Amino acid sequence: MIPLSHFMMISAALFCIGLFAVLSKKNAILILIGIEFMLNAAILNFVAFSKHDKLASGGQVFAVFAIVLAAATVAVTLAIVLNVYKYYKTIDPTKIDQLRD
Amino acid sequence: MTVEQILFYVMSAIALLSALLVVSQKNFVRSIFLFFLTLFSMAGLFVFALADFVAITQLVIYVGGVLVLMIFAFLLSNRELLNNPDSSKQQSSFLHYLPGILVSMLFFGVLLFVFSDLHPESFQWIAQSELNTLKPQDNTIHYLGINIMTRYLLPFEVVSVLLLMALIGAAHIARKERDR
């Protein structure tokens, strides 16, 4: 048996790696990848705690839902990225700063 | 240390290392394929959590859908970056990463501190759930199917509608506007 706290440690590490990607990367697609990491970290926790909920299996169901939503997010986000590229000829979020004074 | 445990730690090590490589890699194409590796090992970890259906779903949707979508998007948007990965901004990129690294490390520290104080096995609903705990020989798909069609029917329908809306929206945003 693998203790729940180990799952949590791994998911925490993965979450922080994703956070780093979101905060630092200069590429919109890599930021999206960072978000996927964070989602996966969350799903891992769902799944791990779902082991003690056999009859309702809430964790697993919501893990499935989360994966589906992530897929939808990715589809929409990538469409937005393509449009941004079309207007700005770049997908570097640091360069898309027209709201700045 | 059983074989099961060894496999778990190996898989988790692969997942974390590949994830680190994804974010630290300069070459974008490599990053994407390392991301693929991370997702695979994550699916393996799901299996160790006795969630084989979720692991399958992960493989199908992420590896089969999301990853391909990303590659396509990348190819459509970032051709010049693909052609000549610039290495000239090495120095400045470290400074650029520094706040992100610091904040992430801090976050990780906080999480570790919280988890170290937390003992999940002593939670009341976990400690009193011997009958409700999955066994490796249980058929999780059985329970999952029953629950989705009964207990979680409304969220299921909402999610499906949401998915439909997202797909239509994505298609609408990404389409070429000919009339312009």
Add this chain to the structure above:
Amino acid sequence: MDTLTQGNLSLLAVIAAILPLFTFLWIVLVPGKEGRGASFAIFNISLSLLISAFLFIKVWNTETIHEQIPWFSIGSTVFKAGILLNNLSVLMLLLVSAISLLVHIYSTRYMQGDPYLHRYWAYLGLFCFSMLGLVITDNLLLLYMFWELVGFSSYLLIGFWFTKDTATQASKKAFIMNRLGDLGFLTGIMILFSQFGTLDIHALFAQGGLVFESIIEGGLWKSSGNVMPEYWLTIAGLAFFFGATAKSAQFPLHTWLPDAMEGPTSVSSLIHAATMVAAGVFLLARIYPVFDATVLTVIASVGAFTAFMAATIALTQNDIKRILAFSTVSQLGFMMIAMGVGAYAPGIFHLVTHAFFKCLLFLAAGAVIHEMAHLKEKTAVDFDHQDIQNMGGLRKSMPLTFFTMLIASLALSGIPFTSGFLSKDAILIQSFEWAHDKSGLAKLIPYAALFTSLLTAFYISRLIFKVFFGEFKLSSLLKAEFKVHEAPAAMKYVLLVLAVFCLFFAFSSNPFNYESSWIVKGLVITSDSPLSGIATASSHISHVLIPVVINILSLFVIVLAYAWYVRSKQAPDFSKNFLFRFSQKQWYFNEVYQKGPVNSITNASRFTYIFDKAIIDGFVNSLGKVGILLSSIIHWIDRYIVDGLVNGIASMAKTIGNFARHFQTGRLQHYMITMVLVVLTFFIIKIFFQAI
């Protein structure tokens, strides 16, 4: 008096007075082309004349009409304004409106072509209004106001040709002189008011009025309401007389009248010969009962002196209008003598006759000047068109003017069958009778008057002979083809009408007895004032003797003048004589006034000016400088401390804003970092507090 009540008649009098004011208001307020207003002015003044004539018929020798309404009240004293129509005022009303109408008609031709003609009509209307109002009002205060208005309109008309420097100077001189007199008038009004508490002429001076009731007892002047020392009565009389001397150009305030000849001749005729200058005499007549014996003697003496002085000056003047002006002063002196010797009725009689013949003299002179000015204009030769030395022989070219002027001159000289004979002899006879029971210097007054009348005959003969007889003096200077013509029709007929009124039958059926004149009959005071102490004149041998003597002497003088100025080519030259120069220089009055009061006042003004400039202005200016200094200090404080505070707050806000602006980089990831940091901080704080 059946259908018309007293109130209606008073209203008519007010209308008669106000009509000329309409002329003034219409011309002043309604814009239009220049030179307008002649017909409107004539229409108004003739309406006034009609009303005046009607009132005259209604009121003359019937009862006195007195109507009044409350005007204003001070404390418990109610001032009333009203109309007082008695023989004196209706006579003046008729006289003023009649002469005004004639002068209006005369002016249509005389003033023709003047660019400011509309103003002329406006001023004339204002004058007529004030003069008529002065005549009919029943209140001394109102009388004073009209008195001022008369002076003011006279000022406007003297300075009518305001581009001429001499005209503006003359108008100012007239105004200031009149102001001096007004001071006396006002003083008199104040004394009377404090004694009697009212200014109502009827209540004060009518038969049995307040003045008659007051008595002098033990050196005190007692009236029903008040008691004051006796000398105040004398002072009041003198003050009123001083007011009258200014208006009527008596010594010592006579110098403005000759200068007033700078105005148009028609104005001189109306204002400075016939009507306004008579206002002084009229005032004396209105308030006659208030004069005591002392004042009357002073009036007679001043009148005699002025008459004599002005006549001597008139002997040597060369300006035709100036001769007539001094003649006016002299004749006004005669009226004053009449007033002073108690010959109230002859005085007013002389006022009326003088108004006509002097008006005629001026208008005829105006006709001559008019023609001379035309001649000057046509020939473009520069000469003084008012100087009688430039005239001569005009008898042939201007026969009607000559004829009418001759009649007026005879009236002025007091030759029988003229109106002047009646009135002047009345004055002389009355003054001889008055002097009969006086002693000392008072005896001089009738003799001075007698001598003056001889001088009058001489100077007016000189004028006539020099202007109308002999050769035209300028014919050598001018080309022969220029001729002087008769005056235009409008002027001619006015002269004719006036000439009719210079003859005896307009005033009396008997050409030799002034007592048969209707004016004298209408004005004789039936009961005498207790204050004046004058007895009613009695018939005397002088009635026959004096006129005969005077006329014989006058004829002799006229013959002398004829011999000097017509017969011999060269009149005797007196110009080296001191007396001649004394007369020519008008007894040096102007010079003395200039050296004395005028210069001292000018110097005093200059001193006060310097005082004002240096000390008061200096004080005010230094106050100002202190103010400026204080202000600049406050300015500095304001600029650097108050503003600094405000600006400092503003710039602090700006700095903070600028500083905070840097956080708004517009970069998504910076915002996210901040967000995560905030969440982390929250967590850390929570953990930290749990640990504690």
